[in-house]
Amino acid sequence: MAIVGAGHAGGRAASALRDAGWSGPVTLIGAEVHTPHERPPLSKEVLRGAKTGGDCALYPDDFYRDRDINLMTGTTVSNIRRSTREIELSNERLVPFEKLLLATGAEPRRLDVPGADLDGVHVLRTIDQSRELAARLTPGARLTIVGGGLIGLEVAASAMQLGCSVSVVEVDERVLARVAPAAIAEYVAKRHQDAGVAFHLNRTVTAIAGEQTVSAVHLDDGTSIETDAVLISIGVTPRVDLAQRADLAVANGIATDATLRTEDPNIFAAGDACVFMHPLFGFPIRLESWKNAEDQGPLAARNMLGADERYPSVPWMWSDQFDFTIQVAGLPGQAKTIVKRQLDSDAIAVFDLAGDGQLIAVSAVGPVGAVARTVRLGQMMIERRSYPDPEALASPSTNLKALMRQQAA
Numbered sequence: 001m002a003i004v005g006a007g008h009a010g011g012r013a014a015s016a017l018r019d020a021g022w023s024g025p026v027t028l029i030g031a032e033v034h035t036p037h038e039r040p041p042l043s044k045e046v047l048r049g050a051k052t053g054g055d056c057a058l059y060p061d062d063f064y065r066d067r068d069i070n071l072m073t074g075t076t077v078s079n080i081r082r083s084t085r086e087i088e089l090s091n092e093r094l095v096p097f098e099k100l101l102l103a104t105g106a107e108p109r110r111l112d113v114p115g116a117d118l119d120g121v122h123v124l125r126t127i128d129q130s131r132e133l134a135a136r137l138t139p140g141a142r143l144t145i146v147g148g149g150l151i152g153l154e155v156a157a158s159a160m161q162l163g164c165s166v167s168v169v170e171v172d173e174r175v176l177a178r179v180a181p182a183a184i185a186e187y188v189a190k191r192h193q194d195a196g197v198a199f200h201l202n203r204t205v206t207a208i209a210g211e212q213t214v215s216a217v218h219l220d221d222g223t224s225i226e227t228d229a230v231l232i233s234i235g236v237t238p239r240v241d242l243a244q245r246a247d248l249a250v251a252n253g254i255a256t257d258a259t260l261r262t263e264d265p266n267i268f269a270a271g272d273a274c275v276f277m278h279p280l281f282g283f284p285i286r287l288e289s290w291k292n293a294e295d296q297g298p299l300a301a302r303n304m305l306g307a308d309e310r311y312p313s314v315p316w317m318w319s320d321q322f323d324f325t326i327q328v329a330g331l332p333g334q335a336k337t338i339v340k341r342q343l344d345s346d347a348i349a350v351f352d353l354a355g356d357g358q359l360i361a362v363s364a365v366g367p368v369g370a371v372a373r374t375v376r377l378g379q380m381m382i383e384r385r386s387y388p389d390p391e392a393l394a395s396p397s398t399n400l401k402a403l404m405r406q407q408a409a
């Protein structure tokens, strides 16, 4: 069993192979020098100095030795030889496989403008990149973030908490356009503004200025933002090059069926790199979330060993910023009807209903307790393919648990 990509999904897959009773060889190969780890703290606690990169490890170092997992860090796979079932490392060494998992993750997109390669211009995906960015975030430093998505806004919150001043440039007319409904984005933007974050919406970056180190970011309306550091946070591109070179089907990710198997029965994919047929929605989706990596790594591992499990979960993700949390379950952005519900304490939820009234997504923002309760119930309703009454959903006096039971009856 071989796994390319010793990140979150790859690490969990290696462990799951042993949990499922596989006693033959397991090789886990990763380009990074760090052992498999979780990334969410990299824009939060690690950036703020409350955790180290080492604290993010999925398992202690001796875990791999104890479970006889051949972990090869700092090693890049350059090719897959499907006909002979071997993978080729960048040092030309060959590793044979019976089944192969591609858990290669995704690469931060760069900005194609003059000055994008200046010192002080950062992207954020790895422990090392988090450390480099953290070194810039000294009290009083000015940070400009290009991209008002989840990671950009998490970094904005962390930087404000570190005493920096922060500007966010967003091409859309609102933040979080790709991941959360407008009412959630409004709440988030207001909390950032109240904390002092400056937003430049509907704007693009035309150039990044500086001698050797960045000193300003120029926008398309002529605005110039003086800055000490820039974070480019404009999304990621799935790493599909290995699959592509091996002639595997690639769409917006490495294409698999609902069991995470590619068109080659011996090759599977999981995590951010994988676009899979979602059994609940009936069309292919690619997810970029902790929960997806957490679930798909082990699921792919069990299927590599002959199981035939389909990906069961309703997509779920969270983001922590300042003292509030955002959670999203399902697929927002495709609703015909949007229902807003005020939760107790300072929290709101938004339910997305399809044209036929089926609940397809729930999102909430605010203190974690109210958010988690509501999203969990919404997630169960999505799983059960519910058609809740929009008025009942909107009314704070409706008990959601009762509504869910009613739906099931």
Ligand SMILES: Cc1cc2nc3c(=O)[nH]c(=O)nc-3n(C[C@H](O)[C@H](O)[C@H](O)COP(=O)(O)OP(=O)(O)OC[C@H]3O[C@@H](n4cnc5c(N)ncnc54)[C@H](O)[C@@H]3O)c2cc1C
Pocket (backbone or CB within 6 Å): 004, 005, 006, 007, 008, 009, 010, 029, 030, 031, 032, 038, 039, 040, 041, 042, 043, 075, 076, 077, 078, 103, 104, 105, 106, 124, 125, 126, 151, 239, 242, 270, 271, 272, 273, 287, 288, 289, 290, 291, 293, 316, 317, 318, 319, 320
């Ligand atoms: C800063 C940050 C904050 C986040 N916060 C949240 C959050 O709050 N909530 C949430 O739900 N999600 C969050 N995420 C998303 C979540 O961390 C990812 O979805 C998850 O890490 C994906 O796991 P993966 O295994 O698919 O990819 P990765 O963890 O990126 O692992 C892929 C690995 O493959 C390696 N690799 C690629 N190609 C090769 C090759 N050819 N040879 C060898 N190795 C290779 C890479 O080096 C990498 O180590 C965050 C992500 C980031 C970057």
